[in-house]
Structures are given as structure tokens and as C-alpha cells.
Amino acid sequence: MEIIQIVGLGLIATFLALVVKEQKPMFAFLLTVFVGVLIFIFLVDKIAEIIGMLEELAGNANINMVYVQTILKIIGIAYIAEFGAQIAKDAGQGAMASKIELAGKVLIMVMAIPIISVIIETVLGLLPQA
Template sequence: MEIIQIVGLGLITTILVLIIKEQKPMFAFLLTAFTGITIFLFLIGKIAVVIGVLEDLANRADINMIFLKTILKIIGIAYIAEFGAQIVRDAGQESVASKIELSGKILIMVMAIPIVSVIIDTVVKLLPT
């Protein structure tokens, strides 16, 4: 029941932030950021388990590990960009948050090029000439 702990921590943080925000907005932001990082660190073990299962499935399916690692990197970029953008939004910097999201999307496109190239090559080979 880890979700109960995570939601509980989120609710307690929210109450504290609402109380502290009027007097010390910087401290309220730091508390919010610290809570987000704490939740992320709490979930790292779960993420490692998922990655292990995916690697095992890829090995059994005889999938090239380069593709799996690239997909995992893409997923990581998406999560980290979203997390960073949300923290920056909490600080009231919407324009910076938008730039973080744009950067994440561009990096995902760059990382996806090898996979898209292989897919296009495969489709071209399947087409009759």
C-alpha cells in the first residue's frame, strides 16, 4: 500500500505549504520540491524492478537490447522533463516549464531516430519492388 504513503505525504505537504506559503513562499516551494524528489526516490526501486522485467522479456523475445535501452531512455526523458516542468510551474515560472517540456520533446525525437530508421528500412524491404 505504498500509494497510501505517497498520498499521505502529498496531503501533509499540501497542508503545510498552504500554511507556510503566506509567510515564507520560498520555504513553501522548497518543501514542495523536496516532497517531489522524495516521492521520486521512493519509487526508484519500483522502476528498477520494471526495467529488470522488461530486459528479461526482451532477452526471451530475442529483441536487440539497444532498442529496449533507447525506449527506456525515451521514457526516462519524458518523466524527468515532466517532473522538472511541474516543479518549475509550482514556482510560478510557466514559460520556463514550457521550455523544459519542449526540450524533452526534442530530445525524445533525437533518441527515436535510430528506431524510426529501422522501422522504415523494414517496411521498405517488405514492399514489393
């Protein structure tokens, strides 16, 4: 039922922002950002639960935790970059949103290099030697 609360809060904020936008566009934007951050804070506990379960599964499967943590960081970068880009778009700053998305993609590639190198080494190890 949490989704109903989140959607309800989002719809109320949207309606209020539309009403306030006519008189005070800055307040409408701040309301939108505030509610977005509030929703994100509401989800932090759920995100922590997911991370805990994934780390437990990785531990049970004897997977190196460095790789799991790297993947979780990559997912975090993707979500944070998307959140920041959406806020920039809400503010009418499409160019800045594009830069935030680009930065997120570059950081993801940088963090993925160790995992990609392990995958390549594994594949090369499976190929027959000539």
C-alpha cells in the first residue's frame, strides 16, 4: 500500500505545483523538488533492505563482495544521475540534465572497468590455447 501513498503524495504535489505555478513559479519548483526528495527519503529504507539481501545472497554464493559492491555503486550512480537529471528538466534546464546524464554514464563506465576486465580474462581462460 506504500505505492498508493507515494502516488497520492506525488499527485497532490503536482496539483499544488500547477496551481502555485501561475503566481509563484519558484515556489512550484521548490515544492516539486521537496516532494521528490521526500519520496526518495521514504524509499531509503527499502533500498537498504534490497542491498542487504543482495549482499547476503552474494555471500551465500561465495561471490567476491568487491564485485557486488561495485555493481551496487553503479546502480546507485544510475539512480542518482536520473534523479538529478529529472530535477534539472523540471527546472527547464534540459542542457544541464543532459550533462548530468553524461556524467553518470561516464562514472558507470569507469566503475565497470574492473568487472569488464574480469569477464574478459574469464572468457580468454575458457578459450583453447593455440
